Amino acid sequence: xxSAILAVGTELLGADRADTNSLRLSxxxxxxxxxxxxxSVVGDDEAAIAREVSRLADEHDLVLLTGGLGPTADDVTRxxxxxxxxxxLVHDPALEAxxxxxxxxxxxRMPETNLRQAAVIEGATxxxxxxxxxxxxxxxxxxxxxxxxxxVPFELEGLIAEHLVPWLxxxxxxxxxxxxxxxxxxxxxxxxxxxxxPAYAEFGREPITVLCSPGEVRVRMTATGDGAGRxxxxxxxxxxxxxxxxxxxxxxxxxxxxxxxVGVALRAAQATVATAxxxxxxxxxxxxxRIAGASDYLLGGVVAYSNALKTALLGxxxxxxxxxxxxxxxxxxxxxxGVVARTGARFGLAVTGIAGPGGGSEEKPVGSxxxxxxxxxxxxxxxxxxxxxxxxRERIRWQTSQLALDLLRRRLVAAGSx
Amino acid sequence: xxSAILAVGTELLGADRADTNSLRLSxxxxxxxxxxxxxSVVGDDEAAIAREVSRLADEHDLVLLTGGLGPTADDVTRxxxxxxxxxxLVHDPALEAxxxxxxxxxxxRMPETNLRQAAVIEGATxxxxxxxxxxxxxxxxxxxxxxxxxxVPFELEGLIAEHLVPWLxxxxxxxxxxxxxxxxxxxxxxxxxxxxxPAYAEFGREPITVLCSPGEVRVRMTATGDGAGRxxxxxxxxxxxxxxxxxxxxxxxxxxxxxxxVGVALRAAQATVATAxxxxxxxxxxxxxRIAGASDYLLGGVVAYSNALKTALLGxxxxxxxxxxxxxxxxxxxxxxGVVARTGARFGLAVTGIAGPGGGSEEKPVGSxxxxxxxxxxxxxxxxxxxxxxxxRERIRWQTSQLALDLLRRRLVAAGSx
Numbered sequence: 001x002x003s004a005i006l007a008v009g010t011e012l013l014g015a016d017r018a019d020t021n022s023l024r025l026s027x028x029x030x031x032x033x034x035x036x037x038x039x040s041v042v043g044d045d046e047a048a049i050a051r052e053v054s055r056l057a058d059e060h061d062l063v064l065l066t067g068g069l070g071p072t073a074d075d076v077t078r079x080x081x082x083x084x085x086x087x088x089l090v091h092d093p094a095l096e097a098x099x100x101x102x103x104x105x106x107x108x109r110m111p112e113t114n115l116r117q118a119a120v121i122e123g124a125t126x127x128x129x130x131x132x133x134x135x136x137x138x139x140x141x142x143x144x145x146x147x148x149x150x151x152v153p154f155e156l157e158g159l160i161a162e163h164l165v166p167w168l169x170x171x172x173x174x175x176x177x178x179x180x181x182x183x184x185x186x187x188x189x190x191x192x193x194x195x196x197x198p199a200y201a202e203f204g205r206e207p208i209t210v211l212c213s214p215g216e217v218r219v220r221m222t223a224t225g226d227g228a229g230r231x232x233x234x235x236x237x238x239x240x241x242x243x244x245x246x247x248x249x250x251x252x253x254x255x256x257x258x259x260x261x262v263g264v265a266l267r268a269a270q271a272t273v274a275t276a277x278x279x280x281x282x283x284x285x286x287x288x289x290r291i292a293g294a295s296d297y298l299l300g301g302v303v304a305y306s307n308a309l310k311t312a313l314l315g316x317x318x319x320x321x322x323x324x325x326x327x328x329x330x331x332x333x334x335x336x337x338g339v340v341a342r343t344g345a346r347f348g349l350a351v352t353g354i355a356g357p358g359g360g361s362e363e364k365p366v367g368s369x370x371x372x373x374x375x376x377x378x379x380x381x382x383x384x385x386x387x388x389x390x391x392x393r394e395r396i397r398w399q400t401s402q403l404a405l406d407l408l409r410r411r412l413v414a415a416g417s418x
Numbered sequence: 419x420x421s422a423i424l425a426v427g428t429e430l431l432g433a434d435r436a437d438t439n440s441l442r443l444s445x446x447x448x449x450x451x452x453x454x455x456x457x458s459v460v461g462d463d464e465a466a467i468a469r470e471v472s473r474l475a476d477e478h479d480l481v482l483l484t485g486g487l488g489p490t491a492d493d494v495t496r497x498x499x500x501x502x503x504x505x506x507l508v509h510d511p512a513l514e515a516x517x518x519x520x521x522x523x524x525x526x527r528m529p530e531t532n533l534r535q536a537a538v539i540e541g542a543t544x545x546x547x548x549x550x551x552x553x554x555x556x557x558x559x560x561x562x563x564x565x566x567x568x569x570v571p572f573e574l575e576g577l578i579a580e581h582l583v584p585w586l587x588x589x590x591x592x593x594x595x596x597x598x599x600x601x602x603x604x605x606x607x608x609x610x611x612x613x614x615x616p617a618y619a620e621f622g623r624e625p626i627t628v629l630c631s632p633g634e635v636r637v638r639m640t641a642t643g644d645g646a647g648r649x650x651x652x653x654x655x656x657x658x659x660x661x662x663x664x665x666x667x668x669x670x671x672x673x674x675x676x677x678x679x680v681g682v683a684l685r686a687a688q689a690t691v692a693t694a695x696x697x698x699x700x701x702x703x704x705x706x707x708r709i710a711g712a713s714d715y716l717l718g719g720v721v722a723y724s725n726a727l728k729t730a731l732l733g734x735x736x737x738x739x740x741x742x743x744x745x746x747x748x749x750x751x752x753x754x755x756g757v758v759a760r761t762g763a764r765f766g767l768a769v770t771g772i773a774g775p776g777g778g779s780e781e782k783p784v785g786s787x788x789x790x791x792x793x794x795x796x797x798x799x800x801x802x803x804x805x806x807x808x809x810x811r812e813r814i815r816w817q818t819s820q821l822a823l824d825l826l827r828r829r830l831v832a833a834g835s836x
Binding site (some may be wrong): 013014015017019020022023026035037038040042043048052093187189191195203204275279280281282284285289290292293294295299301303305308312313341343344355356357358388389390391393394397 | 437444453457524529549597629700708712713718730773815
């Protein structure tokens, strides 16, 4: 089934509102193995809607349209689709009666403009809308099936469940898709792609998607088709990708965040952590405390932005600061040890770097960050990293927090595996 | 100018990601009086991209395309547009050298797949991208002008400023629309709307939009048309709205954030601040340090998540904690004073509360937050607030940080006005 989605509404062509109904429709279609080939947005313009509907119906088997079924004069989807289909709009007295009853039920007078919503495209099937005044419609257009839905998300949701899902189940014979996601932190997209080459060769490119955001790459595997083979294929694909990505994989679901995974690992190890942050200014502690119940493993942290505070709050010696500078391995290590000494946490996680845009030098350019993890339970397993991140201040800080959390995660994995 | 936007990317046809680049592009176009007539999304499919580009170029004067310029094999926008334009793709050795330099600068090896980004459509103009590896391109297609931009928002933003805006200015003869924004923190949307009634009566509802996000309301004024009347109208409208909203207005531009405004005020007062956070877990310090140069006024902070750390790092007495509980006025005040004592900052900004979902009680339900601001220069001007925020953990923490920063801003305004 080739499918397309058309959203109607001049407001969706402006700067403030994205078409999000199509995301919901895509999810429902995908469950039945129907991929969306095309999405369009047009304004409340009868000719433009009619042109686009005709075009989409020519090239697809299923066209889902949302919006423009309201009562006001700029809601012209009914007229446009009637024109595209070469059919008349007819007034439906039963529908009018229902509309009037609906208003009466809420003790309101029906504005005369709402009468427009009692117009039906000749030959179309009416799909009752329990959540609003605009009924949905379905009709054939050429060889395609067309659905017209109102644009209000709450109403659309009801109509999907009541009408679209049963139609898709009949048409496709049931669910057809399963997905799995693996996430890695701090590996560049291109490197992930390179590592995945053997998986592409084995399973094809199509079912493996690489999605990139700063400091994080998601690899999504999709298995489609009928029967037991689908689940087995997904499992095989996921196992292979996991093997290729190795211990960099930190999560096996779409929703899990690095701070969540680290929290689970800390809790499992009955370990505590405290942070000592310079360039991230509290971001690492803030991320750890996004998780409810973080007080079980995060004792707290210090934001030592000035050198004086690195000494006063973390006990970093003035000599080390003077000799090596604030952005250096000895200072990062001293911060990590210092926060452990002051808080009694097992782990001290420290970062000091140059987030920019100012403060860089030839020797220590913007983006240079020293990270240190001190493990009081096994001081010799403490680590230090020097990295240089690209991007602006925000990205440098975010990537620093990603790497810091990932260092802690990897240490917990290593400590737990013995 | 008839314009259309095409977003390329299979992930934009799925359930997870909406095309938001087009919102940004629409905003830029609107500033130059160019309305968007059509938006489309197609997948990483060479034939589909080529077909859609040709079609959009037939019906519009300007077509802006985003996405599919990356290094991976599924980035096929270059190939598709070359095919649509009937041109060849040629390898650009200078571009390759630049790519290799870029990777070297970040101490990374360039994966061979990135070589694809050195391919240029014959006859197209290269638009350098300072923020990433994918250069933008512009070329004519039929009677339309086509721009190809990478899909990464951060890179797109740079390319808009550097290349698209100057092109639009030349093509349209300059701006046709002006907007102004006033922002207030921690005032409910309905109260803002009520206060604005006189402005609606004077200028109409159309040009005044109220946009709401957690802990913040933006009021946007829009004036359109040519000539001097436009600026005067905008100015009159803005002055009236500002008067109606009063001292709650913290910013007069869309982009300015509360942390930025607070930073400017602290710098002007030559004052320093340190934070003492419990339920926000570092968010307030993190927000203050988002601003480049924050080290001039933020000395640092303490995240005292556990009671023990409130005592160890902030000197909050165990007795106060035992008698009043961690979420109380005396503890908030002691945290604010404690962080000043330990850091030597003029201002101590402290919050302690229940972000939930657990930890609430009849007496102190989830959302209860105590905020304290200690001013060492004028201890009697120190303040305390008890509030109860609605929403989930994330919203409670965010609103707490908004109110904390706004308390500091208002104190700085009051101190500066005498």
